[in-house]
Amino acid sequence: MKPVxxxxxxxxxxxxxxxxxxxxxxxxxxxxAGRPIVVEQVATRNLNPSCDTSSVYVCQDVLEVTENPEIDxxxxxxxGYEAAFELVMRAIKSGKHVVTAxxxxxxxxxxxxxxxAREAGVVVxxxxxxAGGIPIIKSIREGLTAxxxxxxxxxxxxxxxxxxxxMQQAGRSFDDVLAEAQALGYAExxxxxxxxxxxxxxxxxxxxxxxxxxxxSFDKVYTEGISRIDIEDIRHAEELGYNIKHLGITRRTExxxxxxxxxxxxxKDRLLANVHGxxxxxxxxxxxxxxxxxxxxxxxAEPTASAVIADLVDVARAMGSDxxxxxxxxxxxxxxxxxxxxxxxxxxxxxxxxxxAVDRPGVLARVATILSEQGISIEAIIQKDxxxxxxxxxxxxxxxxxxxxxxxVIRQLESLSDIAGGVMRIRVESLNDQ
Amino acid sequence: MKPVxxxxxxxxxxxxxxxxxxxxxxxxxxxxAGRPIVVEQVATRNLNPSCDTSSVYVCQDVLEVTENPEIDxxxxxxxGYEAAFELVMRAIKSGKHVVTAxxxxxxxxxxxxxxxAREAGVVVxxxxxxAGGIPIIKSIREGLTAxxxxxxxxxxxxxxxxxxxxMQQAGRSFDDVLAEAQALGYAExxxxxxxxxxxxxxxxxxxxxxxxxxxxSFDKVYTEGISRIDIEDIRHAEELGYNIKHLGITRRTExxxxxxxxxxxxxKDRLLANVHGxxxxxxxxxxxxxxxxxxxxxxxAEPTASAVIADLVDVARAMGSDxxxxxxxxxxxxxxxxxxxxxxxxxxxxxxxxxxAVDRPGVLARVATILSEQGISIEAIIQKDxxxxxxxxxxxxxxxxxxxxxxxVIRQLESLSDIAGGVMRIRVESLNDQ
Numbered sequence: 001m002k003p004v005x006x007x008x009x010x011x012x013x014x015x016x017x018x019x020x021x022x023x024x025x026x027x028x029x030x031x032x033a034g035r036p037i038v039v040e041q042v043a044t045r046n047l048n049p050s051c052d053t054s055s056v057y058v059c060q061d062v063l064e065v066t067e068n069p070e071i072d073x074x075x076x077x078x079x080g081y082e083a084a085f086e087l088v089m090r091a092i093k094s095g096k097h098v099v100t101a102x103x104x105x106x107x108x109x110x111x112x113x114x115x116x117a118r119e120a121g122v123v124v125x126x127x128x129x130x131a132g133g134i135p136i137i138k139s140i141r142e143g144l145t146a147x148x149x150x151x152x153x154x155x156x157x158x159x160x161x162x163x164x165x166x167m168q169q170a171g172r173s174f175d176d177v178l179a180e181a182q183a184l185g186y187a188e189x190x191x192x193x194x195x196x197x198x199x200x201x202x203x204x205x206x207x208x209x210x211x212x213x214x215x216x217s218f219d220k221v222y223t224e225g226i227s228r229i230d231i232e233d234i235r236h237a238e239e240l241g242y243n244i245k246h247l248g249i250t251r252r253t254e255x256x257x258x259x260x261x262x263x264x265x266x267x268k269d270r271l272l273a274n275v276h277g278x279x280x281x282x283x284x285x286x287x288x289x290x291x292x293x294x295x296x297x298x299x300x301a302e303p304t305a306s307a308v309i310a311d312l313v314d315v316a317r318a319m320g321s322d323x324x325x326x327x328x329x330x331x332x333x334x335x336x337x338x339x340x341x342x343x344x345x346x347x348x349x350x351x352x353x354x355x356x357a358v359d360r361p362g363v364l365a366r367v368a369t370i371l372s373e374q375g376i377s378i379e380a381i382i383q384k385d386x387x388x389x390x391x392x393x394x395x396x397x398x399x400x401x402x403x404x405x406x407x408x409v410i411r412q413l414e415s416l417s418d419i420a421g422g423v424m425r426i427r428v429e430s431l432n433d434q
Numbered sequence: 435m436k437p438v439x440x441x442x443x444x445x446x447x448x449x450x451x452x453x454x455x456x457x458x459x460x461x462x463x464x465x466x467a468g469r470p471i472v473v474e475q476v477a478t479r480n481l482n483p484s485c486d487t488s489s490v491y492v493c494q495d496v497l498e499v500t501e502n503p504e505i506d507x508x509x510x511x512x513x514g515y516e517a518a519f520e521l522v523m524r525a526i527k528s529g530k531h532v533v534t535a536x537x538x539x540x541x542x543x544x545x546x547x548x549x550x551a552r553e554a555g556v557v558v559x560x561x562x563x564x565a566g567g568i569p570i571i572k573s574i575r576e577g578l579t580a581x582x583x584x585x586x587x588x589x590x591x592x593x594x595x596x597x598x599x600x601m602q603q604a605g606r607s608f609d610d611v612l613a614e615a616q617a618l619g620y621a622e623x624x625x626x627x628x629x630x631x632x633x634x635x636x637x638x639x640x641x642x643x644x645x646x647x648x649x650x651s652f653d654k655v656y657t658e659g660i661s662r663i664d665i666e667d668i669r670h671a672e673e674l675g676y677n678i679k680h681l682g683i684t685r686r687t688e689x690x691x692x693x694x695x696x697x698x699x700x701x702k703d704r705l706l707a708n709v710h711g712x713x714x715x716x717x718x719x720x721x722x723x724x725x726x727x728x729x730x731x732x733x734x735a736e737p738t739a740s741a742v743i744a745d746l747v748d749v750a751r752a753m754g755s756d757x758x759x760x761x762x763x764x765x766x767x768x769x770x771x772x773x774x775x776x777x778x779x780x781x782x783x784x785x786x787x788x789x790x791a792v793d794r795p796g797v798l799a800r801v802a803t804i805l806s807e808q809g810i811s812i813e814a815i816i817q818k819d820x821x822x823x824x825x826x827x828x829x830x831x832x833x834x835x836x837x838x839x840x841x842x843v844i845r846q847l848e849s850l851s852d853i854a855g856g857v858m859r860i861r862v863e864s865l866n867d868q
Contacts (some may be wrong), residue, residue, distance in 0.1 A: 001758060021580050021722045031647060031766045032579045034758055127577075133723035135577025142576075143561075143569025145466045146455055146743030213465060271705060271729060277868060281727075288455045289567035289730060289740035293715075295705060295867075296726035306723035309580030320759025324435060324468055325751045332465045433729070434711060 001035035004316045007065035009087060010077035011044035011051060014101055014128070017301030018075060018308050019051045033313040040070050066090040073315050075308060076100040085109050092116045092124070097319070099311040101128035101304055107202035107218040110209075114329040123318045124329060125311035130203040131156055131280040133303030134296040135310065140284055141210050141331040147286025149211040151251035151258075153431055154282030155275050156203040158298040159187045159194035160226050160246040164263075165276045168234045168243065174227060186278055186299075196225035197246065197261040204248030208259055211284070212252055212339055213332035217259065220341040224262035233354060233426060236395045237265050240352075240380055243273040244426065256340040258347045265352050265428040271295075272431055283431060291433045345404040350379070350428035353398070355413060356391040356420045363418045367394065370412045374405040391420050397428065435469035438750045441499035443521060444511035445478035445485060448535055448562070451735030452509060452742045453485045467747040474504050500524040507749050509742060510534040519543050526550045526558070531753070533745040535562035535738055541636035541652040544643075548763040557752045558763060559745035564637040565590055565714040567737030568730040569744060574718055575644050575765040581720025583645040585685035585692075587865055588716030589709050590637040592732040593621045593628035594660050594680040598697075599710045602668045602677065608661060620712055620733075630659035631680065631695040638682030642693055645718070646686055646773055647766035651693065654775040658696035667788060667860060670829045671699050674786075674814055677707040678860065690774040692781045699786050699862040705729075706865055717865060725867045779838040784813070784862035787832070789847060790825040790854045797852045801828065804846045808839040825854050831862065 006022075008015050022029065022039055030036040042053055043062040062078060065071055066087070074091035076098060078084050084105045091098050093116070100106065106113070106126050117124045127137045131154065140149070155161050159181055166177040178195065181187035193199045205218040226246050237244050242265035251258040266273040271293055275281040280298025285291045297303035318326050357363045364383065371378060382395040398406075410423045440456075442449050456463065456473055464470040476487055477496040496512060499505055500521070508525035510532060512518050518539045525532050527550070534540065540547070540560050551558045561571045565588065574583070589595050593615055600611040612629065615621035627633045639652040660680050671678050676699035685692040700707040705727055709715040714732025719725045731737035752760050791797045798817065805812060814831040832840075844857045 017722070025580060025582055025722070028582050028647075029579060031768065031770075032762070034762070034767050133720075134726060135573050138577045139569050139573060139728075142748065143572045143744050144740065145463060145747040146459060146740040148459055148462055213462075269708075271708060274703075274705060274708060279868070286567075286740060288451070288459070288736040288743075290737055292568060292728075292730035294573075294726070294728055297724050302722040303724055306578065306580040306720060309722075310577055313579040314576065317755070317759045317761065321751070321755030325754025327751065328466070328468070333468050334465065336465075434713070 003036040003038045004072050004312065004319070005038055005040040005070050006073045006075055006312060007041040007043060007068065007071045008039055008075045008077065009043045009062045009065060010079065011042055011046070011048040012077065013301045014304045014308070015044065015077040016048035016050050017305030018077065021302055021305045021309060029309065029313065033316045035316060037312050037316060041065050041068055062087050063090055066094045066096065071096055072319070073097040073099060073312060076102060081105060081108065088113055089116060092120050092122055095120055095122060097123045097315045099125045099308055099315060101308055103129040103199070103202040103206065107205040107216060110216045117329065121323050123315050123326065125315055127311045128304045128307035130206050131282055132296070132298040132300065133306040134280060134282065134294045134298070135307065136282050136294050137210060139294055140207070141327055144284060144286050144289060147288045149252065150285040150287060151249065152207050152211050152282065152284050153247050153249045153272065153429065154207065155245055155272065155280050156248050156282065156298065157194055157200040157246060158278035158280055159191070160200070161275065162186050162278045163195070164226060164229070164244060164246060167231055171231060173231060174229060195227050197223040200246065200248045200261045204250060204259065204261055207248065207282070208250035208257060210331040211250065212257060213336050214257065214339050215335045217341050220259055222260040222262070222344045226263050229263050233424060236354065236382060237352065239382065240397055241268055242266060242428070243268055245273065247429070249429065252339065253342065255346065256342040259341045260344065260347060263426050265426055266431055270431055271433050283433060293433060345402070345407065347403050348400050349403070350400045351398045351406055352426040352428055353396040354424040355394050357394050358418045358420065359386065359388070359390065359392050360418055364394065366416060366418060367413065370409055371398065374401070374409050376401045376405060376409065437470040437472045438506050438746065438753070439472055439474040439504050440507045440509055440746060441475040441477060441502065441505045442473055442509045442511065443477045443496045443499060444513065445476055445480070445482040446511065447735045448738045448742070449478065449511040450482035450484050451739035452511065455736055455739045455743060463743065463747065467750045469750060471746050471750060475499050475502055496521050497524055500528045500530065505530055506753070507531045507533060507746060510536060515539060515542065522547055523550060526554050526556055529554055529556060531557040531749045533559045533742055533749060535742055537563040537633070537636040537640065541639040541650060544650045551763065555757050557749050557760065559749055561745045562738045562741035564640050565716055566730065566732040566734065567740040568714060568716065568728050568732070569741065570716050570728050571644060573728055574641070575761055578718060578720050578723060581722045583686065584719040584721060585683065586641050586645050586716065586718050587681050587683045587706065587863065588641065589679055589706065589714050590682050590716065590732065591628055591634040591680060592712035592714055593625070594634070595709065596620050596712045597629070598660060598663065598678060598680060601665055605665060607665060608663060629661050631657040634680065634682045634695045638684055638693065638695055641682065641716070642684035642691060644765040645684065646691060647770050648691065648773050649769045651775050654693055656694040656696070656778040660697050663697055667858060670788065670816060671786065673816065674831055675702055676700060676862070677702055679706065681863070683863065686773065687776065689780065690776040693775045694778065694781060697860050699860055700865055704865055705867050717867060727867060779836070779841065781837050782834050783837070784834045785832045785840055786860040786862055787830040788858040789828050791828050792852045792854065793820065793822070793824070793826050794852060798828065800850060800852060801847065804843055805832065808835070808843050810835045810839060810843065
């Protein structure tokens with residue numbers, strides 16, 4: 001069969017990986033795809049020293065590839081919003097298929113992009129946008145089609161997991177490990193997107209849309225990062241039998257969808273609690289299949305290239321099928337409008353609270369009373385011994401309750417004269433994988 | 435679009451699950467597939483009390499469905515070899531697509547079945563044949579197409595994993611836990627297929643073919659079960675930092691493919707070492723993506739139905755594509771013939787050995803000399819204290835070596851007058867997942 005001709009736009013880390021893996025594994029990929037996949041053009045401002053581009057046409061202007069009649073598929077790896085959005089829309093309007101690793105682009109502009117792609121009859125594929133090399137989009141969108149999905153929970157930001165893992169294993173501070181992650185190239189100079197959960201929120205918005213058949217709703221994701229996590233919290237969690245992980249969670253409830261990114265205590269014996277370093281893992285719970293888990297590299301040149309190229313092979317196949325037989329962009333032919341995203345006050349979970357109390361009789365009773373008045377049961381309490389006159393750390397683990405009730409508890413606790421400073425709150429999920 | 439009409443053959447555990455999930459999740463499945471998937475006919479000798487078949491045409495003779503012009507897809511869930519083979523071949527020759535959960539059928543007759551299907555232009559899908567509800571066939575065949583696969587290692591028999599988990603956690607004997615597994619319905623009255631590794635060998639043959647692009651070679655799988663594993667071995671392994679799991683392993687080496695099913699010591703901190711109970715998990719290591727892992731229910735009515743129905747949705751889509759654009763049955767359009775299966779003597783791994791020695795001076799030196807003469811280094815030795823006059827258990831952990839060298843070591847050890855009885859040998863794999 002005729003080769004599929006590809007334009008690689010952006011020859012940075014991921015672009016270089018795609019270029020090199022397509023060359024190195026060309027014959028194996030062609031044997032799988034039933035035809036060669038050939039890089040016909042590269043658009044990049046800077047060449048990548050790891051790539052031998054001597055026999056490929058290289059241009060500087062990415063938009064040039066949309067005018068090249070030879071190109072079947074445009075691979076968008078320039079990142080960011082505006083230039084990427086323009087490139088993708090121009091490619092679609094030129095009748096070219098698109099493969100992208102750009103989660104921000106899909107999470108924010110996906111609804112519009114897919115609408116344009118549907119009208120132009122082209123594929124837009126984005127496996128690499130979530131969890132790097134793990135085929136999680138394919139697994140949910142095609143592998144679990146029999147299921148009503150109950151929930152999805154994942155470690156979907158490798159930088160954050162690297163930081164939490166190193167804090168826990170080496171007893172180091174957040175700032176200290178962040179600096180190391182930056183030196184290793186795992187974190188950007190401005191680490192906001194990773195450590196404040198925005199990157200995870202982009203990915204969670206995509207996972208939620210394909211799991212539940214709802215429109216992309218990035219703007220409705222509750223997002224909390226890991227920068228407030230103290231090594232003390234990690235140690236208390238361990239003592240209680242938990243590890244702290246930064247999770248994206250989306251769950252179907254009777255009233256709507258939970259959609260939230262935040263640090264989470266997970267029981268130590270869960271597989272998710274044992275995913276360490278820069279690795280990613282996503283649990284998907286379906287009503288028929290039960291719990292399933294997908295693990296692997298969430299970033300890096302070749303793992304991300306693995307996902308981009310798998311999309312290229314899928315596009316090559318889709319070129320031989322009629323449009324209505326293709327897998328819908330967001331898993332469902334039409335998005336449901338009867339599953340609103342719940343406000344954070346309406347979600348239900350268990351909680352870890354850490355507070356500093358003045359060492360006075362009756363403090364614990366006052367704390368317990370406030371929880372009890374909101375109907376919240378306490379599962380465990382740790383009260384640490386301190387020298388006389390010091391503030392006493394109290395750690396509480398509660399049973400499940402509504403976030404609104406917990407907000408009220410925290411408001412009341414923080415207004416007690418016995419309690420110094422703010423209350424640290426971390427959510428707790430059981431995420432049973434058996 | 436026009437509904438896809440399905441005949442479900444066999445209404446036992448899995449058939450009942452497929453029937454019920456197709457009804458319960460009909461609207462969600464139709465929204466994903468772009469068209470309804472409808473059970474038009476059921477062929478079964480015995481009705482399943484969990485299924486309301488009142489509005490479906492039920493026949494007794496499975497071959498009848500191949501004559502029904504209304505049927506698009508035949509779902510083979512009768513199990514076994516001969517009747518299933520006849521049904522599938524008749525369905526293919528009648529131009530019907532086939533979905534099956536039958537690993538024995540695919541592992542043994544797959545090459546012939548796919549040849550017939552290619553000629554008839556129909557799909558034969560078998561996601562449910564390996565690791566139940568986990569979309570592992572799809573992940574390897576479509577999700578990792580960019581990769582040269584290095585190795586695949588999996589816990590692919592839930593019964594065996596249930597037995598090993600319970601032996602370890604409760605300190606019980608193999609026979610005792612097997613009896614419980616039989617009472618719970620996890621093991622058959624004749625447990626040979628599960629506990630002697632034949633079921634795992636069927637699945638491994640399929641995984642190896644799709645990972646490496648080679649023909650199905652079930653008859654070349656080295657197969658060793660778990661019935662010889664003693665609780666003592668599990669305890670010694672724990673002391674050395676390992677859990678014992680029953681694995682299927684296939685690895686690409688310079689000289690050919692390793693293809694083997696046997697109990698294996700895995701370092702305790704690996705994710706695979708922490709897969710417990712009846713659950714399955716498969717690690718796939720690709721040259722671009724690195725290690726990935728897929729976890730979930732490996733058996734049971736609805737998890738298996740999840741995989742069968744995902745195949746039905748894929749078949750529904752494939753009906754709208756030209757044949758050469760479909761995913762090849764065994765992942766590659768053509769099977770390579772330059773990757774022979776290595777004889778077991780040529781595989782390389784590390785070893786755990788347990789022997790019983792007479793309590794005499796110099797025994798350990800004689801044992802160590804035998805290993806050293808074969809060029810094998812010892813990583814760890816445990817020699818247990820015993821009362822005077824008793825036989826002394828010696829446990830050895832070796833570095834990697836060729837199986838042939840280890841066979842020679844064991845032959846020499848067993849001929850020593852100091853050593854009582856046979857030598858217990860369990861292979862050790864590091865299976866790095868970082």
